Amino acid sequence: MRIGTGYDVHRLVENRPLILGGVKIEHPLGLLGHSDADVLIHAIMDALLGALALGDIGKHFPDTEKAYKDCDSLLLLKKVGELVNEKNYVINNIDSTIIAQEPKLEPHMKVMVENIERTLNLSENRVSVKATTEEGLGFTGSQQGIAANAVVSLVKGELIK
Ligand code: MG
Numbered sequence: 001m002r003i004g005t006g007y008d009v010h011r012l013v014e015n016r017p018l019i020l021g022g023v024k025i026e027h028p029l030g031l032l033g034h035s036d037a038d039v040l041i042h043a044i045m046d047a048l049l050g051a052l053a054l055g056d057i058g059k060h061f062p063d064t065e066k067a068y069k070d071c072d073s074l075l076l077l078k079k080v081g082e083l084v085n086e087k088n089y090v091i092n093n094i095d096s097t098i099i100a101q102e103p104k105l106e107p108h109m110k111v112m113v114e115n116i117e118r119t120l121n122l123s124e125n126r127v128s129v130k131a132t133t134e135e136g137l138g139f140t141g142s143q144q145g146i147a148a149n150a151v152v153s154l155v156k157g158e159l160i161k
Contacts, residue, residue: 002089004051006043006150012143020098020105020146021112021129022074022119027103031146034063038073040098040112040129043148045073045080047094051154052087074119081120089154091120095128096150099140105131 012018016030021040031037045057054060061068061076068076084091094116098105109129116127134140140147 001092002051002154004047004049004152004154006046006048006050006152007147008039008042008046008149009139009145009147010037010039010042011145018103019073020108022072022115023108023111025103025105025108029143035061035068035071035076036073039146040096040148040150041073041077041116043150044094044096044116044152045077047096047150047152048080048084048091048154051152052084052089054083074115077116077119084154089156090158091122091126092153092155093126093128094122094150094152096130096148098129098131099134099147099149100131101133101136101141101143 010031010033012029013032014029016032018025018027018030019036019038022038031039042057049056049060057076109131112129113127117124139145
């Protein structure tokens with residue numbers, strides 16, 4: 001069994017789409033970044049890479065690389081999932097939290113989970129996405145940015161049923 005953690009933050013700005021967990025969410029502000037800035041997916045990718053001690057997403061997908069400009073982070077997650085399998089590990093479970101003051105994310109959670117399950121070929125009940133505010137405090141509270149963290153566990157070889 002191996003455990004990994006991931007954390008990411010992106011700045012909220014005007015004239016950018018808000019994409020979280022592969023879901024485009026209607027909101028006056030979106031996340032700034034080289035890719036689609038999907039902060040949740042980035043945290044999960046970093047947790048998967050961390051579990052394997054393979055560095056971070058900056059190392060695997062540099063933001064100087066034109067190919068990753070505005071790219072769909074789910075495509076990058078798919079590559080990281082393949083890397084996990086190449087190392088003869090499978091994903092046991094993923095738990096994650098999005099930290100955002102607004103918008104309300106509950107209506108989008110189910111689709112986020114389904115996007116992650118589909119991208120990583122995972123069965124039900126292995127992916128958890130939660131959301132919290134920080135009660136108006138700090139940079140998430142003032143809506144300067146959105147943060148996400150994730151924890152994953154990997155097991156060698158076959159999935160635990
Ligand atoms: Mg990021």
